[in-house]
Amino acid sequence: NAGVTQTPKFQVLKTGQSMTLQCAQDMNHEYMSWYRQDPGMGLRLIHYSVGAGITDQGEVPNGYNVSRSTTEDFPLRLLSAAPSQTSVYFCASSSRYDRLGHQPQHFGDGTRLSIL
Amino acid sequence: LAKTTQPISMDSYEGQEVNITCSHNNIATNDYITWYQQFPSQGPRFIIQGYKTKVTNEVASLFIPADRKSSTLSLPRVSLSDTAVYYCLVGVPPSGGSYIPTFGRGTSLIVHP
Numbered sequence: 001n002a003g004v005t006q007t008p009k010f011q012v013l014k015t016g017q018s019m020t021l022q023c024a025q026d027m028n029h030e031y032m033s034w035y036r037q038d039p040g041m042g043l044r045l046i047h048y049s050v051g052a053g054i055t056d057q058g059e060v061p062n063g064y065n066v067s068r069s070t071t072e073d074f075p076l077r078l079l080s081a082a083p084s085q086t087s088v089y090f091c092a093s094s095s096r097y098d099r100l101g102h103q104p105q106h107f108g109d110g111t112r113l114s115i116l
Numbered sequence: 117l118a119k120t121t122q123p124i125s126m127d128s129y130e131g132q133e134v135n136i137t138c139s140h141n142n143i144a145t146n147d148y149i150t151w152y153q154q155f156p157s158q159g160p161r162f163i164i165q166g167y168k169t170k171v172t173n174e175v176a177s178l179f180i181p182a183d184r185k186s187s188t189l190s191l192p193r194v195s196l197s198d199t200a201v202y203y204c205l206v207g208v209p210p211s212g213g214s215y216i217p218t219f220g221r222g223t224s225l226i227v228h229p
Contacts, residue, residue, distance in 0.1 A: 035219070042203065043160070043219035090159045104150075107159025
C-alpha cells in the first residue's frame with residue numbers, strides 16, 4: 001500500500017500564481033484533510049472532507065479551495081499565492097474505525113511550498 | 117473544542133523512561149485523547165489513543181486519570197530514534213459529523229546519548 005501520496009514534494013511559486021497540491025490515498029478512507037505547518041505553530045487545519053462531494057472549512061481556510069470528487073483524491077488549490085502561504089502542507093486521511101476502535105489519521109510526507 | 121497544553125520541550129537520555137503530560141481541562145464527555153509523533157521532514161504518525169484509565173501498545177502507554185483533565189504519554193527506555201515532536205489531541209473521532217482535530221505546538225523531545 002502506498003498510503004497517502006502527496007505531489008509535488010517541493011514547489012516554488014511567485015506571488016499571484018495559482019497551483020494545485022495533489023493528495024491521493026489508496027486505503028478507501030472516508031475522511032481526508034489538509035493541514036499547514038509553520039515553524040513553532042504546530043499543524044493547523046485548512047479544509048477537510050468527510051466523504052466524496054462533502055467539504056468543510058477548518059481553522060485557516062482563506063486563500064485555499066478544495067473539492068472531493070472521488071474517495072481517493074483531495075486536491076488543495078491556491079487561488080493567488082501569497083508569501084504568507086509559504087509553509088509545509090500535509091494531507092491526511094482516516095477511516096471511521098480500525099479493528100481496535102481507533103481512528104488514526106494517516107499523513108503524507110508533505111509538500112514544501114515557497115512563495116516569492 | 118478542548119484546548120491542550122503540553123511542555124514545549126523535554127530532554128532525556130537513552131534508556132530512560134519519558135513521561136509527557138498533556139492538560140485538557142475542558143475535555144468533553146465524548147472526547148478521546150490521541151497522541152502523534154512527528155520526525156523532521158515527515159508527517160505525524162499515530163502512536164496511541166485512549167478514553168480512560170490506561171492503554172498500552174508496543175510503542176507506548178497512555179495514562180488517563182479518572183477526571184480525564186490530563187493524560188500522560190509514557191515512552192519506556194527511549195533511544196535516539198525517539199527524538200521527535202509529540203502532539204496530544206483531544207476530540208471526537210470521525211463519526212459522520214464535524215470533526216476538527218486540533219494540533220497544538222507539541223512537545224519536542226530530544227534524547228541524548
